[in-house]
Amino acid sequence: MTNFTSTQTRTETDSLGSLEIPAAAYWGVHTARAHENFPIAKRPISVYPDFIRAFACVKQAAARANLEIGALDAERAAFIDQACEDVKTGMLLDQFVVGVVQGGAGTSSNMNVNEVITNRALELAGREKGDYSYIHPNDHTNHSQSTNDTYPTAIKVALAFSLRSLLEEIDKLSDSFRAKGGEFSHILKIGRTQMQDAVPMTLGQEFNAFANTLQEDIERLEDAVRLMREVNMGATAIGTGINAPVGYKESVIKHLREITGLDLVTAHDLVESTSDTGAFITFSGALKRSAMKLSKICNDLRLLSSGPQAGFGEINLPARQAGSSIMPGKVNPVIPESVTQVAYAIAGSDVTVTMAVEAGQLQLNAFEPIIAHSIFQSITWLERACATLRVNCIDGITANEDRLDDMVSRSVTVITALAPVIGYAAAAKLAKEALATNGNVGEMVVERGLLGAEELAKILQPSRLAGLAPVTGVIDVIDAKNVESVEGAPVQTAGDAE
Missing domain, CATH: 1.10.275.10 (Fumarase/aspartase (N-terminal domain))
Structure with a gap:
């Protein structure tokens, strides 16, 4: 300098x-x-x-x-x-x-x-x-210009430029998650709702969901940036076009389209366009949405990798640096943690943008500099966060297959797949007993004569449990005598089951 x-x-x-x-x-x-x-x-x-x-x-x-x-x-x-x-x-x-x-x-x-x-x-x-x-x-x-038309126009053009590289990074990150989805497609695990065991799924399905939620946000950000195509060049001071010669307004937008390659248009009402900064709220909100969803994914990654011995321990994040100055060997999920902090900063910037947009008076918003800074910082940090998450974390994730297999084999959640056959109440009784005795649900079903081993295997095949294979045909409901043998559970027919 x-x-x-x-x-x-x-x-x-x-x-x-x-x-x-x-x-x-x-x-x-x-x-x-x-x-x-x-x-x-x-x-x-x-x-x-x-x-x-x-x-x-x-x-x-x-x-x-x-x-x-x-x-x-x-x-x-x-x-x-x-x-x-x-x-x-x-x-x-x-x-x-x-x-x-x-x-x-x-x-x-x-x-x-x-x-x-x-x-x-x-x-x-x-x-x-x-x-x-x-x-x-x-x-x-x-x-032929004023700050009041060149400055907001430059902000909008710059956001369109910046969004291109951000979308490229989000797309690359989505591809990384999808690659892991394919790599983990054969690994069965237990899904969770409300932090409690739910039903089986594959680890691949979980990572593909991460990829799809990011891909969806690409579309939302593209929708938001379309609002930036309307600019107020030619408005000069307050939208009346004072000191802008005849023909300038039409000429400048033509040249600006050619120079930038953007599909820009002149606002229909230049007075309104000069005072209204609402498009920035929409764009900032779209960035915040993407940041919050990315943070949610990072929180999931931290949970899934928690441990390594006393946590979920389902996946391993790449070790990037020593995690403690006092605990030897400790490694922390520093990359997801940093991305989540970026998300918090973006949420704060969105509040700033919202307040600044509201605070504009009469024919001009004097607070466009803080609007610009807040959005530019958000888009820059989000792009860098996506890049470091992809390079320093996602691409190096591995699965703890033995641990996942063990959890699935001991889980009572497979009872959900049996409920349509033996009835909800009977299934609930079995689940409760299995939890109390640390028993194997499948073995208990066969021992009580509720289902044969072959029929049980058909119902509990991994592809069906994960919803990857459709249920073909109707499995007969077991007879009332066998249902009653489950600690007095009431008889329930297939028509009664949800």
């Missing part, structure tokens, strides 16, 4: 007076004042490169539109256009120094962009930085 205390300076002047600016800096007087006024987050807007790229796209579209309608001469337009292209490629990223938390509804960010693009354009023209008599940050780079 350019040194603010550089001994070589140039003098720049605004309506408040003059300041000495480091000679090498591409930013100018407005950026310098903002840097002094907002030493809050200690994080510059450049921490979100997609936002800088999107802003450059907006400025490039404006320059081309101004050229097309005759509001900017070809020479200056060409230099500004090339400067925007340079910024889009990542050049001068360290020059975007204003803080992510700032007053002024984003004016400081807009002027930081104007000043950097202007001074790069001056450099391309063979002139000195700060020679604003030739290309001026406001008169030329910001021509």
Whole structure:
């Protein structure tokens, strides 16, 4: 980053007076004042490169539109256009120094962009930085524009850019879970509801469910980002389009579509669009939904891997680091834990976005900077969380097959599959006795003559227990005499069973 205390300076002047600016800096007087006024987050807007790229796209579209309608001469337009292209490629990223938390509804960010693009354009023209008599940050780079239309438009374009890489990571994570689903498809286990044993399933089914719930959120996020296609370019200050020449509004959206490759449209009511930030609530809410579902999956992984001796111990998470400074050999599920903390942060950011959207007054929302920062942080952290979960956890998970086999063989949950045959009440009696005596349900059924071993095996085949094979035909209900032999259980027919 350019040194603010550089001994070589140039003098720049605004309506408040003059300041000495480091000679090498591409930013100018407005950026310098903002840097002094907002030493809050200690994080510059450049921490979100997609936002800088999107802003450059907006400025490039404006320059081309101004050229097309005759509001900017070809020479200056060409230099500004090339400067925007340079910024889009990542050049001068360290020059975007204003803080992510700032007053002024984003004016400081807009002027930081104007000043950097202007001074790069001056450099391309063979002139000195700060020679604003030739290309001026406001008169030329910001021509036909206001912070109030360029800033929210840049946010929306940046979110569309950022979402692409997030969706790619979610898709990769979903694929990793699905691969484990295939790997574990033959392993029978006991499913649980309300933390209690329920009915059998396969470990593969459990991991495939994780994959599908993530895939579903890809669709929800894509739905949310469609709201971002409506922008207010041409609205200028409050939506009336003051100082935007005739034809500019139509031209700038055409160029912005071409530059970004996004299906953008101009809002029907620019006054409403300039004051309404509701689309950001929807997008933030979709991120929170994805984060909460991902956290739920991580909680499940921690439960399933708990132990290794005194917990569930059904799966093994990769050992990533020592887990204790006092307990030798302890390894903790640090990757799922970190992802869950990201989810909590995203939930907090969603509250911030909600409050900031509500707090806007009259024709403008002054709190768009915190909206932008909150959503950009959420989307960035969620993408990184998905990546580390996939690489450092999911891909290395193994199953404790012996433990799972043992739990299934001793579980009374298989009684559910017998209930339609022997009746619910009789099945409940058997389950209670098996739990009390640690008996084997299948053996107890055969011993009492309720079912033959062959018939029992047919009912309790793993594929049927996990719902992977359909029930074919009707198994006859055993006779009343045998049902009554189960400690006086009442007779129940197949028609009575649920």
